[in-house]
Amino acid sequence: MAGNTFGHLFTITTFGESHGKGLGVTIDGCPSGIRISEEEIQHDLDRRRPGQSRIVTQRKEKDRIQIISGVFEGVTTGTPIGMIILNEDQKSRDYDHIKDSFRPSHADYTYQSKYGFRDYRGGGRSSARETAMRVAAGSVAKAILKRIGITIQAYVSQVGPIRIDDNPENHDLSLTEENIVRCPDPKKAAEMEELIMATRKKGDTVGGVVTCVIENAPVGLGEPVFDKLHSDLARAVMSINACKGFEIGSGFEGVKMNGSEHNDKFYTTKDGEVRTETNYSGGIQGGISNGMPIYFRAAFKPVATIIQSQETINKEGKDVTIEGRGRHDPCVVPRAVPIVEAMAALTLVDHYLMQQRMKI
Template sequence: MSNSYGKLFRITTFGESHGPAVGVTIDGCPAGLEISAEEIQHALDRRRPGQSDITTPRKEEDKVTILSGIFEGRTTGTPIALVVNNKDQHSHDYSHVEHAFRPSHADYTYTAKYGTRDYRGGGRSSARETVARVAAGALAAKLLHHHGITVQAYVSQVGTVKLRKPYYELDLSQIDTNKVRCPDGKTAARMIGVVEEARDSLDTIGGVVSCVVKGVPAGLGEPVFDKLHAELGKAMLSINAVKGFEYGSGFEGVKMRGSQHNDQFYTDEEGNVRTKTNNSGGIQGGISNGQDIYFNVAFKPVATILQPQTTINDAGEEITLQGKGRHDPCVLPRAVPIVDAMAALVIADFLLRQKANKL
């Protein structure tokens, strides 16, 4: 099982949803980076359950404990270990699926691969694992901030309700002003209505999280197999419930001709190389070109629904299964900080790799 990500800024996550704790080790973070437990905690608070009535009612505090690698508010250059204890567990909520394969979950595939599985909340396949990613992402984001780089993700679509404005027309400081994390109040209200309708129908709904990365210098990314957009895609597709990734013009770009799609270069008043448009999404040839990087991440509806469904058990017998317990009707509001974290981890790793790339 692959539990590590990154080349120079490298993380390894551990733990299960109903085990004692989840956590992460971070290797390669430069010494001298100012970081506090409060900054890491702020990122975790944005991901934690129980934030509003459109998220799971579980009440995990997700309090982070720093075990190593940070001393007197600064990184020491040694491995950083962060742990978050699991507290609000209702393992008995999953006793009915001990021998059942839940539709669209990893129950069957984990059993096929390992011959066993932790049925309590999905164990390692649970989105609870993303706590560790968000904790590590807080350090990556702080490293990027030191270099003038910002990462901002937000909800741009829930079901058929879509935010029509491009990111550069939005006030991204408004992302956290509503419980769905859409930076447009009127659209957010409609999105919340869709989530509430799904929840009241004992159902779930999916959507899209968009992300923009500003301040990235030209030159990040590696030729051929470690292209910047390929790594961003891998990082996003590794998040639970993600079904699609597109950057720049994405699939809409196929409707355009080359004369429309090409990003023409010019030099601005400060002598910087710029492009008149940004259909490339800030990446050309797998390498950043200095423009804003922007992309979309599609999330499926949460697989656990509180309605009866037909499935089979581990004996191959057909059964009827109904979800129980406390689950999100829509994962999007809590997915925003996860997208933030994974984007920050990718850019931080490439930033360090670029520093070793030329004299």
């Protein structure tokens, strides 16, 4: 494997650069008989799309998805699903200002060093535009999860220092899409929006946290000892551009607790279901889902592209100053919500199919 394939049994391979001819994804291993459509996939893509609100980048990209293969008469055939988005405007804008320079905290220097050569237009392969194809593939994964009954909902729980209550159970997640920040706490959402707008005005950016809740996952998903469900989720989510941290259940806060307090007490419901009273485990024990809601948090750094002049070096190692320009995201988390959901959906479907093998 060379880095652009994700998953063991439900495997996706993405390709495409920010300013090349287009982007694409292949899904291999999708079971047959799943009803999918370009419309539904487009709906998920639109949640990630630039220009959707005033707090995200104002670039205009329609991101029209086309299904090339694997679907016949509206239903998956079990053969690989190929999908592409053609870039509408490939005209190379003027990239001379960054062509030979390494933008700070971008991947310019590392791509140049690794490959000896890079497509510098808009970040090339390192652009977050690649994640559009993850969302498209995630949309297919969600169609499978829907059939199984698993739901995935992500939301913004922090922007800069503004943070909502940590416990997902204290929020009405149906409110998430009601505001452009995608935060289920309307009051905090307004504050976050204000902060983002103020940050944009300064030509600056700010970080944030996305929390994700997975419900109704059956007991038994996860493959110890290396493909534990949470370690695979960590890898999946940390592969999203700008993600710097991942924690499941009690996470970093949990280290302060004692075992006597942190242990999740089992009990049996009247319906005979096994549950735990608390859920510091975050729905996963020993790397395997235990039937409780799975929740995790992902930290996103402030976007590296700022509309300010910055000092850096060029390919020759000489000092240069680059000017920020263009239309970029002041804060990545509102658009990261559907990407986190997609990566979680891809991971869950993969583990679900994996667990099927046991049933002989």
